[in-house]
Amino acid sequence: MNIKALRTLLLQAAVLAAIPTFTSAQSVLSKAERTSESMEPALVHVDQARAAQAKLDGLRAKTGKRPNIVWFLIDDMGWGDPGVYGGGAVVGAATPNMDNLAREGLMLTSAYSQPTCTPTRSAILTGRLPVRTGLTRPILAGDKITKNPWAEETSLPKILGEAGYATVLSGKWHVGDAKGMRPHEVGFDEFYGFYPASQELSKSLDKRRYPDLVLNPERLHMFRDTGASDALIHGLKGGETIEVEKIDDLEDVAEADRKLKEFSVTKIKELAEGDKPFFLEHAFMKVHADNFASKAYEGKSASKYQYKDAVVEVDAYLGEMVKALDDAGVLDNTFIFITSDNGPQMDSWPDSGTTPFKGAKGSAWEGGVRVPGIAYWRGMIKPARQSDELFDLMDLFNTSLDLGGALDKIPTDRYIDGIDQTSFLLADDGRSNREKVYIWNEQNFMAMRMYEYKIMSKVVETQSQWLDIDMSTVTDVGLAPWVFNLYIDPKEQYPVGHRMNAWLASLGAELKVHAATFKKYPPKDIGLAQ
Numbered sequence: 001m002n003i004k005a006l007r008t009l010l011l012q013a014a015v016l017a018a019i020p021t022f023t024s025a026q027s028v029l030s031k032a033e034r035t036s037e038s039m040e041p042a043l044v045h046v047d048q049a050r051a052a053q054a055k056l057d058g059l060r061a062k063t064g065k066r067p068n069i070v071w072f073l074i075d076d077m078g079w080g081d082p083g084v085y086g087g088g089a090v091v092g093a094a095t096p097n098m099d100n101l102a103r104e105g106l107m108l109t110s111a112y113s114q115p116t117c118t119p120t121r122s123a124i125l126t127g128r129l130p131v132r133t134g135l136t137r138p139i140l141a142g143d144k145i146t147k148n149p150w151a152e153e154t155s156l157p158k159i160l161g162e163a164g165y166a167t168v169l170s171g172k173w174h175v176g177d178a179k180g181m182r183p184h185e186v187g188f189d190e191f192y193g194f195y196p197a198s199q200e201l202s203k204s205l206d207k208r209r210y211p212d213l214v215l216n217p218e219r220l221h222m223f224r225d226t227g228a229s230d231a232l233i234h235g236l237k238g239g240e241t242i243e244v245e246k247i248d249d250l251e252d253v254a255e256a257d258r259k260l261k262e263f264s265v266t267k268i269k270e271l272a273e274g275d276k277p278f279f280l281e282h283a284f285m286k287v288h289a290d291n292f293a294s295k296a297y298e299g300k301s302a303s304k305y306q307y308k309d310a311v312v313e314v315d316a317y318l319g320e321m322v323k324a325l326d327d328a329g330v331l332d333n334t335f336i337f338i339t340s341d342n343g344p345q346m347d348s349w350p351d352s353g354t355t356p357f358k359g360a361k362g363s364a365w366e367g368g369v370r371v372p373g374i375a376y377w378r379g380m381i382k383p384a385r386q387s388d389e390l391f392d393l394m395d396l397f398n399t400s401l402d403l404g405g406a407l408d409k410i411p412t413d414r415y416i417d418g419i420d421q422t423s424f425l426l427a428d429d430g431r432s433n434r435e436k437v438y439i440w441n442e443q444n445f446m447a448m449r450m451y452e453y454k455i456m457s458k459v460v461e462t463q464s465q466w467l468d469i470d471m472s473t474v475t476d477v478g479l480a481p482w483v484f485n486l487y488i489d490p491k492e493q494y495p496v497g498h499r500m501n502a503w504l505a506s507l508g509a510e511l512k513v514h515a516a517t518f519k520k521y522p523p524k525d526i527g528l529a530q
Contacts, residue, residue, distance in 0.1 A: 048427035075288035078344035078353030092303025093311040097319035111373025127397030127418030134526035141228035146527035158187030163406040171283035184235035254292035272328035289348030346466040362469040363460035364446035389432030394418035415521035
């Protein structure tokens with residue numbers, strides 16, 4: 001057996017071992033129904049499914065085509081940053097556009113991401129947990145990917161493209177820049193943006209924060225020899241991939257989101273004039289640290305701090321792009337979803353966001369994975385709705401395929417963790433079709449949320465305040481899993497366990513069911529495993 005095969009077997013064994021086994025054969029708590037062995041079980045709400053379909057049929061009869069799908073993915077924005085979530089002007093950065101869309105649509109208070117960005121970005125485009133695809137952590141300069149994960153994955157834009165959609169990604173990618181891993185090579189018709197995160201672009205330019213890199217010519221040469229991209233890229237499916245411009249100074253980093261917004265505004269007009277429905281993912285570079293203020297927004301927040309200025313900038317651009325949809329006459333036929341790829345990166349404080357929950361980016365605590373989720377669709381989603389029922393960002397995969405008329409094109413030869421939430425979003429009194437959220441951190445199974453209960457088998461412990469990534473450890477919980485009731489303890493401070501909760505064994509049984517899915521559909525190793 002070669003080293004690679006051995007490593008894969010060891011990873012698979014580690015993943016299965018990471019989930020505790022329990023003696024309970026089946027949970028009496030569960031009401032979800034499994035329709036296929038390769039699909040995550042879902043709650044069934046027949047009446048709301050009919051109501052949602054009636055809305056879609058009526059719109060299709062009016063417009064003559066499938067709806068457009070637009071995602072706004074903000075980098076590292078905390079649950080508590082938008083005003084409607086308790087942030088905004090209260091924390092020195094007003095967000096009137098996000099707030100208005102939430103009030104005019106559906107505000108989700110229990111939407112969940114992965115703990116870090118690359119895992120979330122891959123999960124929403126595949127409907128699969130990152131441990132299944134191998135994209136378990138952010139890809140950094142110098143990483144050596146041993147296997148192209150996209151070679152065996154089927155992406156959302158690929159399926160939508162085959163269903164007649166135009167597909168565009170504007171902004172941050174961060175899911176691989178090697179040949180065969182770039183957005184316009186895995187399904188998108190067009191890509192205009194950056195392969196890495198903004199911090200990867202600014203490191204070699206910021207002598208204030210990285211003097212040992214920027215002021216050392218030998219080290220700087222070494223860093224650039226990693227081959228990390230340092231340019232704004234424009235790529236077309238089956239066509240050219242060109243560097244629009246090099247990132248030569250911090251001003252280029254500061255103005256990156258403005259340029260991406262300008263591209264998306266122009267592209268929306270172009271797409272609206274075409275015959276095809278379109279899928280646009282606009283992925284902001286901000287508000288990921290290190291933030292550098294655009295000239296037009298420096299000092300525009302009440303706070304005056306860089307992060308808060310970035311929040312104000314992102315909110316303004318979001319408003320401009322929604323207006324572009326309206327001006328183009330397609331807003332009524334466009335499903336919009338606004339979210340963040342993970343919780344705030346507290347390691348960069350004060351250049352970081354806000355969450356009322358424990359933990360931050362990089363952890364399985366609520367602060368690391370519970371993110372804003374705003375669904376807006378004028379005339380289709382009832383205004384002023386709010387729900388605390390579960391929504392995993394992976395559900396965008398199934399939901400978007402349903403809206404695009406391609407739900408039957410979901411692959412059946414692999415496990416799909418996403419759930420179709422169309423009826424939840426569109427029915428006036430919709431209930432979530434998701435019963436459980438499973439939380440992994442790289443190859444570690446960490447926790448599951450089911451209803452208001454959260455059971456944890458491992459925890460991230462920080463060794464110093466706000467160093468949730470750079471000075472933390474992953475620890476087994478001990479004699480029994482920790483169980484929290486998030487309705488009475490949203491900050492996860494006091495496990496209720498068997499003393500105050502009757503469902504420890506039942507919750508454990510659900511973990512066993514989850515573990516069983518990896519036996520037929522094992523995890524992948526692409527070189528990112530520790």
